Amino acid sequence: MSLVHLPRRTVPFLNRTKLRRDLAALVRRRRSEGRFCGIVLHGLTGSGCFSLAAEFGHEHRELFDRYVEIDAEKPDGQPASLGDMLGQALGWLQVDPRELPDADQERLDMFRRKAAGLRLLVVVRDATDAAVLRRMLRDVGAETTVVVTSPNRLSMVADGYTVFAVAPLPPREARELLADTLGPAADELPAGVLDELAALCGGHPLTLKILAARLATEEYPVADTLARLRSSVGELGQEEEAERLTRAIGVLVEGLSPELTEAYGALALLPGPDFCERAAASTVDSPDVRALLGGLVARNLLVRDGERYSFHPFVRADARRRIGLEAGRAATRRFVRWYLDQAVPMDAGLSGRWREGPVFRKFDETGRPVSRAAALAWFEAEWRAVAESVRLAHQAGEYEVAAQLCVAVFKYLHMHRHIDAWLDSHRYGLRAARQLGDHGLIMQVSSQLGSGCLAAGRLDEAEEAFARSLEAATTADKPNGVQSALEWQGKIRAERDDVAGALALYDESERVIDDAGERIAPGQRDRMRALLALHRARALLRARRWADAERHAAAAVEYFAAQDERENHAKARYEFGRAIAGAGRAADAIEPFTAAAALFGEDGLRRPQARTLERLADALDALGRAEEAAQRRGQARDLRRELGDPPTGE
Structure with missing residues (x-):
């Protein structure tokens, strides 16, 4: 290997x-x-x-x-x-x-x-x-x-x-790094100057590279840079290396053009580990952002990796100190709005769920669809920035942006199990929605926060969040929100093994759909009913009510088989197979388990695929087809090994 x-x-x-x-x-x-x-x-x-x-x-x-x-x-x-x-x-x-x-x-x-x-x-x-x-x-x-x-x-x-x-570079190596980075221009410096410059930088590779880039631009006389460094760091002792590094970078950044100085400070505010040119353009008020990025890269103040840019943490800290409070707030307002505008169509590419907020209503009227592949690729690069923008928008007083960013990033965080970012961002988003007094946004962000708490196993917090969502949905007269909150509360009851309580809440949720009529779009109504059927089947399986579970699972299969929702189709087939197998009809369970395993595999969901293959093997064993059962168990074992899961039974 x-x-x-x-x-x-x-x-x-x-x-x-x-x-x-x-x-x-x-x-x-x-x-x-x-x-x-x-x-x-x-x-x-x-x-x-x-x-x-x-x-x-x-x-x-x-x-x-x-x-x-x-x-x-x-x-x-x-x-x-x-x-x-x-x-x-x-x-x-x-x-x-x-x-x-x-x-x-x-x-x-x-x-x-x-x-x-x-x-x-x-x-x-x-x-x-x-x-x-x-x-x-x-x-x-x-x-x-x-x-x-x-x-x-x-x-x-x-x-x-x-x-x-790891000590700073010794004098000889520090001089060598400075000369190598500076190139042929190093040969033109007076004797001893290169040594003194390297010494004043304290042998720190980062500072030496920024110094070399400054000298290479020919905008700053060497004598001037040397004098400034002597004045700033010359009296510092070896025990003050951290202060030397801070002061040296401060000197080396001095003298940037006003445009570069503004870009340097504003870009350092961008969230996430790195950013693209379009994010930079949203942040810096300039017609030629590419030139500004190039200028910062040339000065070793910014690192370019393909189409992405990033700051060294120490340089980022220096840059953030250089932007004024109002200029920083203005830059933050610009980029959090940009991230929201970009995230809205990308989120729509991941799911056709209903979403609260003015930007989503506008998109529903005029937005252009984005492919799922494009949406996943965008979020893979930007999800950290979008999630962090929730907090930054809240702190900047952009409460509507903060709450809607939560709505936009939720599906990706849910799909990829970024639990910490999910919970952190939604706590800020909920505060923002409350500041606005927007019950529709309180309803949706509370619901999304509750599902994150449920994923983290915090059932009490989840229950509290869904109760808050239900209250807000009722106040706002949002039947889709009321329906969703009741559905989630039913799932919590099921997690607590209260099957009767879960089924009662699912029934109440379906009555909301019935009573709402055209206030819920027909396509959404059908999907809500199918999801409720799936949840009912799971609850009934806990109670070993095989026939009732089979009936509801069949309804979910019928709906999702006709939709482009492969994962939910696979889940419905799996529960359908469980109900049939539980009733003692192993032969009839073969087809739904086989179909579910294939669907999970096509969607790259190896853990549920392994679980389904194990159920399929049990059904085959019940029919005396031991060789086929062993083959399916072997496939499941291989999948679990790839995942790092313990073998079944551990």
């Missing part, structure tokens, strides 16, 4: 030769002893800890089978949650986001199973919480190597980690 998906290599990469040798020797020694190898690389932001980890991975790729990269810090500087970090890790191990478990412990168990037997190189970037790392990376196996980069000297020696300090 060969190592794939290594991080981008820093070129040129200078120094750290002995440290890289020490890291490789440590990995080999720990492996020979059958012990886990943990490494902490700590140093100032911009000192090259991550570049060192990447170079080590490239240089010693023969030691590893797979690479896993985890960002322990979100773009807003807050620590990532355990669930989010595990989701990232499982993504590198090729787990479909739709197949991620909701609970942290289940994700942790899946990660350990997927990691078993692999020589993993796990790089955790910008970690600050040792307790989270202990829980996540304990018991991952002796073949795994974990490299943690941190601005802090994390106390993890007792957990089997060896701590290495």
Whole structure:
């Protein structure tokens, strides 16, 4: 097996030769002893800890089978949650986001199973919480190597980690990096100037590259830059390296044109880890955003990777300090509105559900359809930015935008099980809807928040959210919202094994559909009834009422078979098969289970496909078709192994 998906290599990469040798020797020694190898690389932001980890991975790729990269810090500087970090890790191990478990412990168990037997190189970037790392990376196996980069000297020696300090580059290597980045222009500098410039930058690779870009533009006399650096950082001692880095970058950014300065500050406010040119254009008030982006890239203040742009965290922090309060609010208002405008048609490409809010009503009247593939691709790149924009819109007083962003991003977060972002964004969105006093938005955002709480196993919080949604829907006289809230409350009753209570709520929900008449669109009415039939079938199966469950599942199958909703069609077929098998008609259950397994497979939903194959095997066994049953169980076992699930029965 060969190592794939290594991080981008820093070129040129200078120094750290002995440290890289020490890291490789440590990995080999720990492996020979059958012990886990943990490494902490700590140093100032911009000192090259991550570049060192990447170079080590490239240089010693023969030691590893797979690479896993985890960002322990979100773009807003807050620590990532355990669930989010595990989701990232499982993504590198090729787990479909739709197949991620909701609970942290289940994700942790899946990660350990997927990691078993692999020589993993796990790089955790910008970690600050040792307790989270202990829980996540304990018991991952002796073949795994974990490299943690941190601005802090994390106390993890007792957990089997060896701590290495990553110091700034020594004078010779610092001068070499500056000269290499500067190119032929370095030869034209007076003797000793290059050495002094490198020394004033403290040997920090990030600062050296920004300095080289500044000198290469020929807009700033070398003598002027040297004098400014001497004045700002010349008196600082070695123990003040963090302050040196801050001041040096401050000096090197001085003198940008007013247009570049404005763009530098405004673009740093954009949410998410990176952004596209169109997002930049929504943020910066300029007719030539591409030129501004190019100018910042040329000065090493912005990194371009294909069609996406990103800031180094330290540079982002400097840029945000340079934009005024009002200018920052204006930029934020522009980009949160842009993200909403973009997300509305993309969300429509994922689902035909009803949506509350003026932008959705306008889209329903005049919007153009977007393909599901295009919608998924867009959200894959932008979902973090959209989810984070909810908070930013709320803080900027754009309450209508914040609440509607929740509506727009919900389906993608639900599909891909981004539970933390789902709950965080919807709490801000609900506050925004309440600030507006818009009962329609309170109704929908509360319902979406409730479904997130239900996914996280927080039944009491979910019940409270759906009660709030029902109250708002009743106040707003929104029959679709009343129907939905009652349906969700029924699902909670079913989760609590209160089948009678669940069925009563489903009946009440259907009466709302009947009474609403044309106030609910015909297509929506039919879909609501089909979903209620599916939920009734599941509740009745809990009570072992096979005939009633079969009747309702059949109604759901009939509807979804005629729609472009493959997942719901598969679910309906599966429950139909369960009802028939439960009634003792194994032969009749073969067809619905076979069809459901195929539909789940076509939609890439391997876990429900495995579960269906296991049900199919049970039916085949009941008919004495042992060889076919064994074949289906083998297929299910292979799927569960790919997913990192425990074998059936564990």
